[in-house]
Amino acid sequence: MKAVVKDVMSTHPVTVLRSSPVKEMAAMLREFRVSGFPVLDDDGKVIGVVSEADLLAKEALAGGTGGIRKVIAGRRGGRQLSKAKGATAGDLMTSPAVTVSEDDTISRAARLMYRRGLKRLPVVDAAGRPTGIISRADVLAVFDRSDEEIRSEIISQVIPRLSEPSWYSAVVKNGIVTLEGTPETIPIGREVVARVRHVDGVVAVHDRLVYPQPPVPASPGPYF
Numbered sequence: 001m002k003a004v005v006k007d008v009m010s011t012h013p014v015t016v017l018r019s020s021p022v023k024e025m026a027a028m029l030r031e032f033r034v035s036g037f038p039v040l041d042d043d044g045k046v047i048g049v050v051s052e053a054d055l056l057a058k059e060a061l062a063g064g065t066g067g068i069r070k071v072i073a074g075r076r077g078g079r080q081l082s083k084a085k086g087a088t089a090g091d092l093m094t095s096p097a098v099t100v101s102e103d104d105t106i107s108r109a110a111r112l113m114y115r116r117g118l119k120r121l122p123v124v125d126a127a128g129r130p131t132g133i134i135s136r137a138d139v140l141a142v143f144d145r146s147d148e149e150i151r152s153e154i155i156s157q158v159i160p161r162l163s164e165p166s167w168y169s170a171v172v173k174n175g176i177v178t179l180e181g182t183p184e185t186i187p188i189g190r191e192v193v194a195r196v197r198h199v200d201g202v203v204a205v206h207d208r209l210v211y212p213q214p215p216v217p218a219s220p221g222p223y224f
Helices: 022-032 052-063 066-076 078-083 106-116 136-144 147-161 186-197
Strands: 036-040 046-051 120-124 130-135 168-173 176-181 204-209
Touching: 022 052, 036 130, 046 052, 046 120, 106 120, 106 136, 130 136, 147 168, 147 176, 147 186, 176 186, 186 204
Parallel strands: 176 204
Antiparallel strands: 036 046, 120 130, 168 176
């Protein structure tokens, strides 16, 4: 079974309001040992995220020399310069927030973090209110699965849905799966490999399957 966000997320996320001041957020970073906050509107819905990087950029840009300001602005864009003037979470936050639901797969959360360069994602319910938070460390927890757990899922759950499992062997070492066997058809073999790649904890798949050779077209007979 695919692991979902609610299996690994942290519940009771530390949140701030749009009006929360910078000094209060800086103190909360130290107190709760977090690296950012979902920002809520007056209805308790997530509207953005403030990270420790946002607070650091404000400090650097607000108090730095002209040279430092130009370097940071060049790297991060003009929006960071405007953030330096901000005094509240609403001024500093990145909006709209990138969020996931409790029932999203961990692989989807991982893709979002990777593509957006994020360290954490707020978890929200259908109304957009926070129910938890998932971090990179939470996502990587799926790779703690033992090789035997991974192999068992492949043999007992993945392959039987597509083919006869006795025709295959799966060796798993450090999350790397080596598949051997002979599928009935090329499409079935490729689908087996694709699904194994998506098993939680699989790092890579070595495809050693022996695929059926397509029939050779018959040579045309002699012309008379």
